[in-house]
Amino acid sequence: MRSVIDIPDLSLDELKELIDVAMDIIANPQKYAEACHGKKLATLFFEPSTRTRMSFEAAMYELGGNVISVTGAGTSSAAKGESMADTAKTVSCYADIIAVRHPKEGSAYVMAQNATIPVINGGDGGHSHPTQTLADLLTIYREKGRFEGLTIGLCGDLKFGRTVHSLIQAMSRYNGNKFVLISPEELKVPSYVKKDVLQQRGIPYEQTTDLEGAMPQLDILYMTRVQRERFFNEEDYLRLKDSYILNMEKLKNAKPDLAILHPLPRVNEISVAVDNDPRACYFKQVLNGKYMRMALILKLLKEAQNEH
């Protein structure tokens, strides 16, 4: 059964297909209003989430389908010690497709291995969050009209930020892109991402701690939050959490058509004043996430139907 656990699970052709479907959904929402009539999405969220769960649920409702859900490990059989494998087999009896979020890395893979219906990874700890990357890609496409020849700045927590690793992986598959990695020393992109993705594919990149210095060359600035839940040590979190705060002053040398993205939630790393700047795209990104989840649900349900 086809599932999507990580961005490389989707080929470039499939990404294009998802973008095309999402664009068609935006243009003709009525055409899709009953596309998933009679189908059920199970949202299994074992970790706090607002936008990802709501986005999946809104996506399914807008496709004319229904949603059944579990939120929080404490309210599910996981609290009684049920394994991921058993949960996957059980939920497969109730629903047609699963969206899962779980704090443990690799959890979505285990669920996909045991489910008899498609599984979409809605975030497995610090490992992967492919539908956020789909939201990022549609935003880049709608703002820039292309995926090639862009200088992409990634700023903040580049070590634990799973969306950062996925976006690097996704955008390095297109020609002519360059990355500027902006972070404190302690939160630099892990060496395996640089080695296995950037260096292996010969993608140009630079590392810096200076956001303002990097600003003039950027076409896209992807801001991230320093995530408390990824630290074992509270002291380290407090020391690093305010490393980069984007405000209007820091944007003064930015390109007029810069696109500022952020996977949200924001704490204080983007000043509220920036929200009114036309270059701020992070709330458009939220909406784009819903469209891409709609496109992905449609694709996986169609493929599952063809398998039967």
Next chain:
Amino acid sequence: MNIDSIHNGIVIDHITAGKGMKLYELLGLDKLDCSVAIIKNVHSGKLGKKDIIKIDADIPVDVDVIGFVDPGATVNIIKDEKLSEKRNIEMPNRLVNVIKCKNPRCITSTEQELDHIFKLTDRANNVYRCLYCETKAN
């Protein structure tokens, strides 16, 4: 230093010096009743120094484990004090329940029934990663 030759058994030779003990542990040789010798830092024309393991019994040896720890090692099967077979060692594409993932955030840390599986992701540099969380094996 003299170690008796073996009648029927296995000699794991050309082990990179220092890796003999790791192989001994991962192959579970501590659980055997027969004689097992680990000889460390033996002079070697090819390697300078090497480790050797001699097992005085014809037991099945997991060549995947040897391929993971030290793909340059050789396995010689001894019968009636003579070399009867020389096995080539290759790096396995998958390792199942040989080592455990050390990432405390990995799903294998809580789901006890899961096999610990690692896949070979970089043959040139002998890099294995956890199938679930992609953490590099040490």
